[in-house]
Amino acid sequence: MCEANAYLYKGGEQEELLMERVDRVVPQNGEIYLENIFGQRKMIAAKIKELNLVDHRIILEMIAAEETV
């Protein structure tokens, strides 16, 4: 299976695991909807920083205040 883990980038080397084995990722209204293969769902007030699919990694980051136009 080719799902990936979703992490929240926290600067430097730090990141927080948000959800394991994510299948669907949908940006919606400035947030990110995540759904994994177990049917778990989350909305995260973040944006996509980077995907590394071969490494099974989805990296999100918080939206900086100055970017919310």
Next chain:
Amino acid sequence: MCEANAYLYKGGEQEELLMERVDRVVPQNGEIYLENIFGQRKMIAAKIKELNLVDHRIILEMIAAEETV
């Protein structure tokens, strides 16, 4: 390997294959950088519409004019 194909959504049932076997996807300056396992690279003036990792699909869509703030 768990890379995915990147498609450009064109409305309705239409989509265009942009790149096969994409590993890295990085949003940058309002565009999307794609890199595949063969080392091919593309910048696309689009945003991420949806990821379906189990189906190996990355769907991009053009940025609508009214969204460019």
